Amino acid sequence: MRVLELRHVTKRYGNFLAVDDISFAVEKGEILSLLGPSGCGKTTTLRMIAGFEEAKEGAVMVSGVDMKGRRPYERNVGLLFQDYALFPHMTVVENVAYGLKRRNFEKSKIPARVAEMLSLVKLKGFEDRRPNQLSGGQQQRVALARALATNPEVVLLDEPLSALDAKLRQELQFELKAILASVSATTIVVTHDQEEAMSLGNSVVVMSAGKIVQQGSPTDIYADPKTRFVAEFIGRSNWFTGQLEKSTSGMAELKAKGGFRILVPMPASSLNDGAFDVCVRPERVRVDAAIESFGDTPVNAMRGTIRDIAHLGADLHLVVEIAGGQLITATEKYIGQKIEQSGQEVAVTFFPHDCIVVPSGS
Ligand SMILES: Nc1ncnc2c1ncn2[C@@H]1O[C@H](COP(=O)(O)OP(=O)(O)OP(=O)(O)O)[C@@H](O)[C@H]1O
Ligand SMILES: [Mg+2]
Incomplete structure (x- = not known):
């Protein structure tokens, strides 16, 4: 089942084409890695899916419904921002509860849901800390808990591991995969680390200058690149x-x-x-x-x-x-x-x- 589908989505800033007629679909429970050099339009694509930007042309479909005109909180999409964007004045619990309140989640059930999420990302005991009292990896987990708390149909992760050092990054990569699998999340993960893209994704979309240049399984993209750009970018x-x-x-x-x-x-x-x-x-x-x-x-x-x-x-x-x-x-x-x-x-x-x-x- 196609949970997310982009149909000929285009975004312009003035005369500049940031995203140029892209189409792809993500199946239920699948992780799609969106990969490409800096400035190729990855974050812009996620922002259009989440509703922070409106696609001027084309359609973003979630479970068959066109998202046109819907505000971010009216979409069942969880976004983990490139810079995490945790609220510095809020505790871990308040950060995770934020989206639930915003979406009118039943108030009496919020504490239990937050506790469930913190246990999922292994942050029990950190409830009352603020972001500046957490390590980079811990902040990343709070952001992940916040993105998953509303049980979104689509989870968007923008460079979820980029702030971490190489070793922690690799550890968290496997954890992230396990967490996403345990909640059968339909996910897009953006990264410019090609190894991460290959290891996390069931499928990979490679972008360049706003366009999709190739999509396929990680093996396909590595073994059968269609262009020199893709071959050089991957491996x-x-x-x-x-x-x-x-x-x-x-x-x-x-x-x-x-x-x-x-x-x-x-x-x-x-x-x-x-x-x-x-x-x-x-x-x-x-x-x-x-x-x-x-x-x-x-x-x-x-x-x-x-x-x-x-x-x-x-x-x-x-x-x-x-x-x-x-x-x-x-x-x-x-x-x-x-x-x-x-x-x-x-x-x-x-x-x-x-x-x-x-x-x-x-
Ligand atoms: N609000 C904006 N106004 C004008 N141009 C923008 C705006 N936001 C993004 N852009 C431009 O659109 C292009 C795509 O940006 P985007 O943030 O999607 O890139 P990215 O692929 O996420 O890059 P990175 O890997 O560096 O995060 C860039 O050239 C960027 O400068
Ligand atoms: Mg980006």
Whole structure:
């Protein structure tokens, strides 16, 4: 069931198009991650859904009802603002109760509901504190409790974890997911952290300059980006550019700059439609210490020299310089026995089906 649907929603500030004809739907209980660079229109989109801005064109539908003309408190939407916006003069309890009072929640039931929410976000014992007596993570939980208290049909979270340090952020990410699942919330979470978007969302919408550039499952977006922008925005990538030509058995071959031959899957659009770039994700690149005897014109294989090695947790990040000075990044699981060294001559290889082909300049 579609709980939230945006149909061709557009927002202008003067002549500036902040949100440009976007459409998407969120199913009951689903978490949609809205992702994109700063200024691309994420907060504006949430503000239109919550009713703080009016969409001039298009419609915001909640459970099949057009929200046009409804004030924020007349919409069954809970919004966690980018800066939390807790009321500094109110206690934790008063902050969480605020929305309930505003929406005429039965007065005698408010204390029980607030207690239920504080237990959900693990803040029992903090009832009488004010925001300036709480840590960033605790404030974030109060804001979450406040957003969820009215049992909204749609929950909007704008950068819910951005004020936290990396470790706390990761811990709270799992908690947040569990809390949202426990109340079957239909949620949009805005973030510009791509890992967070991939880990929280059942589906991902990527925006750029007010437009949706791709939407799909996290796996789809990572493994099958349709443009160079999406491929570069989501995850790390190595790029080859050059002329793409038809090859044997449904494959295409990139005559890449640097003289490399790279066999890739045939792109969906015609080869005559323009130039293409090829992306290989670092975890798909294989680095071997033993240089195999390459032929004269090896395919998807190149010689190189290791320029940098970094151990990042369980991963080994390698930077290899190939002909023409191009740097290739490779990541592999560190399992102890491979001893690569900076300056070492290596072979870099990857499979044709691990190459992602996108239109040049996309
Ligand atoms: N009230 C306003 N008047 C004029 N322009 C605005 C207004 N609010 C936002 N904008 C512009 O609209 C664009 C989108 O802003 P928005 O806040 O939606 O971006 P965002 O994607 O949330 O960015 P960030 O990741 O930095 O929070 C920006 O260029 C911003 O400057
Ligand atoms: Mg924003």
